[in-house]
Amino acid sequence: MPTPDFILELRRSIGHDLLWLPAVTAIVLDPPRERTLAVRRADNDAWTPVTGIVDPGEEPATAAVREVREEADMECTPVRLIDVRAHPPQTHVNGDRAQYLVHCFVCEHVSGDPFPADGENTEARWFPVDQPPPMKEHFLDQLQLALEDRPETRFRR
Numbered sequence: 001m002p003t004p005d006f007i008l009e010l011r012r013s014i015g016h017d018l019l020w021l022p023a024v025t026a027i028v029l030d031p032p033r034e035r036t037l038a039v040r041r042a043d044n045d046a047w048t049p050v051t052g053i054v055d056p057g058e059e060p061a062t063a064a065v066r067e068v069r070e071e072a073d074m075e076c077t078p079v080r081l082i083d084v085r086a087h088p089p090q091t092h093v094n095g096d097r098a099q100y101l102v103h104c105f106v107c108e109h110v111s112g113d114p115f116p117a118d119g120e121n122t123e124a125r126w127f128p129v130d131q132p133p134p135m136k137e138h139f140l141d142q143l144q145l146a147l148e149d150r151p152e153t154r155f156r157r
Contacts, residue, residue: 002120004053016095022054023100025083025139026064027146028076028107029129036129036143037114039071039121043093047133049142051102060103072124074112078105082145083154085138106146 010019027049028037038047052067054060061078068076083104091097114124127133129147132140145154 004055006056007053011096016091016097018089018097018099020099020101022060023102024052024054024060024064024067025102025104025142026050026068026076026078026107027082027104027142028068028072028074028109029146030109030126033147034129035126036132036146037068037072037074037109038125038127038133038135039114039116040123040133042116042120042122045122047135049135049139053100054103061105064103064105064107068107070118071116071120072112073115073117075110076107077110078107080106080151081153082106082150083142085156104142104145 007019007021029035037050039050040047050068050071052063052071054063058066061081064078065076068074081103085102087100087102089097089099114126116122116124129143132143
């Protein structure tokens with residue numbers, strides 16, 4: 001699902017002005033923790049973990065599970081919150097400005113085979129955790145956090 005309806009409604013009122021949005025990243029690992037899920041985005045061809053915007057009133061962990069289901073047609077269980085970070089403001093190709101507060105969860109695969117289910121991605125597949133696809137540095141950093149299995153969440157200060 002591309003842009004959520006609630007954002008389209010907001011954009012009718014505020015145009016391209018900056019929106020502060022809660023978001024999620026789901027680092028999905030298979031139970032033996034040998035593989036990680038990645039999707040190739042349709043808009044820019046980049047490999048990423050599953051990401052998405054939290055709907056109004058939705059819990060971030062629930063949003064992570066929903067996004068994995070929508071984008072990769074898989075079921076997962078959130079294990080823990082591993083990273084919280086504010087991304088810098090960005091301007092999308094249509095001129096919309098947004099800044100995201102991202103809650104990154106490590107999730108465990110429950111069922112399903114990766115499939116680009118909603119048109120937002122052109123591919124969805126497993127990669128060995130020690131050979132992920134080329135991704136932005138912060139995604140690789142979050143994958144390493146997931147694999148370290150530390151109990152605490154990392155916060156920026």
